[in-house]
Amino acid sequence: MQEFDFKYLPKFQFWKPKLIYWVSQQYDYLSYFDGNNYTYPQKAFSNLLFAGNKKINEDDLWNEQLNLVKIGIIGYDFKNSLESLSSKNSPIINLPDLCFFAAELCFCFEENYIKSKTKLTEEFWRKIKTIELPDDKIKCELKAQITKREYIKSVETIQKYIREGDTYEMNFCQAFEGSFTIWDPIASFFKLQKISPMPFASLFKAEDKWLISASPERFLKKENSRLIAQPIKGTIQRGGTEIDDEVNKKSLLTSEKERAENLMITDLTRNDLSKISEIGSVKVEELFGIYSLPKVFQMITTISSILKPDTTFKKIIQATFPMGSMTGAPKIRTMELIDELESFKRNWFSGAFGWIDENGDFDFSVVIRSIIADLETKKLYFGVGSAITIDSDASKEYEECELKSQAILEVLNGRKKS
Numbered sequence: 001m002q003e004f005d006f007k008y009l010p011k012f013q014f015w016k017p018k019l020i021y022w023v024s025q026q027y028d029y030l031s032y033f034d035g036n037n038y039t040y041p042q043k044a045f046s047n048l049l050f051a052g053n054k055k056i057n058e059d060d061l062w063n064e065q066l067n068l069v070k071i072g073i074i075g076y077d078f079k080n081s082l083e084s085l086s087s088k089n090s091p092i093i094n095l096p097d098l099c100f101f102a103a104e105l106c107f108c109f110e111e112n113y114i115k116s117k118t119k120l121t122e123e124f125w126r127k128i129k130t131i132e133l134p135d136d137k138i139k140c141e142l143k144a145q146i147t148k149r150e151y152i153k154s155v156e157t158i159q160k161y162i163r164e165g166d167t168y169e170m171n172f173c174q175a176f177e178g179s180f181t182i183w184d185p186i187a188s189f190f191k192l193q194k195i196s197p198m199p200f201a202s203l204f205k206a207e208d209k210w211l212i213s214a215s216p217e218r219f220l221k222k223e224n225s226r227l228i229a230q231p232i233k234g235t236i237q238r239g240g241t242e243i244d245d246e247v248n249k250k251s252l253l254t255s256e257k258e259r260a261e262n263l264m265i266t267d268l269t270r271n272d273l274s275k276i277s278e279i280g281s282v283k284v285e286e287l288f289g290i291y292s293l294p295k296v297f298q299m300i301t302t303i304s305s306i307l308k309p310d311t312t313f314k315k316i317i318q319a320t321f322p323m324g325s326m327t328g329a330p331k332i333r334t335m336e337l338i339d340e341l342e343s344f345k346r347n348w349f350s351g352a353f354g355w356i357d358e359n360g361d362f363d364f365s366v367v368i369r370s371i372i373a374d375l376e377t378k379k380l381y382f383g384v385g386s387a388i389t390i391d392s393d394a395s396k397e398y399e400e401c402e403l404k405s406q407a408i409l410e411v412l413n414g415r416k417k418s
Contacts, residue, residue: 029101044199072100136187173385196407200365234258234299277305
């Protein structure tokens with residue numbers, strides 16, 4: 001990316017939310033990325049803020065010649081443009097499959113510095129200083145789309161399909177939907193950051209549509225000709241003490257079920273990357289890595305490859321999207337079953353969110369542990385799921401979904417599980 005101008009701001013955390021609020025008032029589109037200082041394989045998200053008013057159409061998104069920073073979302077249902085697939089379920093919120101904008105303002109936050117690609121006056125910073133931050137009051141009605149009994153019945157149906165050979169593993173998701181009278185997305189984002197800071201946290205505004213994300217998972221990162229994928233499969237709750245933590249970590253690492261889930265998605269990801277990579281360059285850099293997050297331990301595998309010459313962003317997405325961790329294997333048949341068995345159109349949930357720089361390098365997260373909202377219709381939803389295999393216990397899978405939803409439920413209605 002182009003060089004930044006530096007601005008030294010001693011009270012770094014004081015300025016950041018004020019700057020984001022100002023940007024949200026001035027621009028139709030904004031995105032904020034925060035890696036929360038995680039020590040993460042291949043690094044977490046950089047701490048960046050982008051803003052603009054120009055939406056990027058699909059042709060320009062794939063155009064490699066445009067000297068633009070492009071930021072946005074590839075929704076899960078873009079799969080229908082890549083394969084002979086459809087999405088029959090009703091959307092909770094109407095959202096575009098592709099939603100990108102061109103950055104007009106670019107900020108980078110590092111320690112006590114805010115770096116900007118635009119020269120900004122002292123008068124600008126005086127104006128930012130006066131911004132009053134709203135509180136995080138929320139009045140939101142939430143409901144699960146399916147009951148626990150319905151969830152268990154669906155898992156049993158998935159296992160029937162597994163026995164029949166239609167799928168080996170499916171990421172089955174359920175949705176919570178809500179309506180609100182009072183809800184501020186930026187305040188909610190920072191509240192979620194306090195409860196559950198993640199290596200791929202992000203905030204996205206596209207006019208009236210918002211994404212508030214505490215994602216733990218990277219989809220793809222490109223650095224020059226190197227491509228990196230980091231699927232997550234395997235979750236266990238954090239313990240109440242350090243001793244409990246060590247017991248749980250060992251339990252996750254040695255679980256045959258969790259390792260089998262991870263290995264199936266690792267193989268699928270390797271296969272996806274091989275379509276666009278130099279022969280022999282696809283490598284598993286770390287298999288079954290166990291990493292600590294605020295509420296859970298996750299099993300993460302890191303896979304890298306060297307891209308074939310002249311491989312475009314479009315070709316990369318065609319080969320790899322949607323990510324195997326959110327579908328299952330085999331990918332196409334499993335996506336057909338997902339649409340048959342789930343109760344909602346995923347839309348942005350389980351898609352990819354990130355940025356592409358002027359040189360074509362990029363970094364995208366998986367849209368999970370995320371709230372998606374429409375301020376015009378005053379509706380929101382979030383999805384949560386887990387991998388279903390022949391060895392899955394439906395009640396335990398439901399409990400895993402409850403665990404993954406805790407932080408968002410706490411943000412939206414104050415519900416905190418003891």
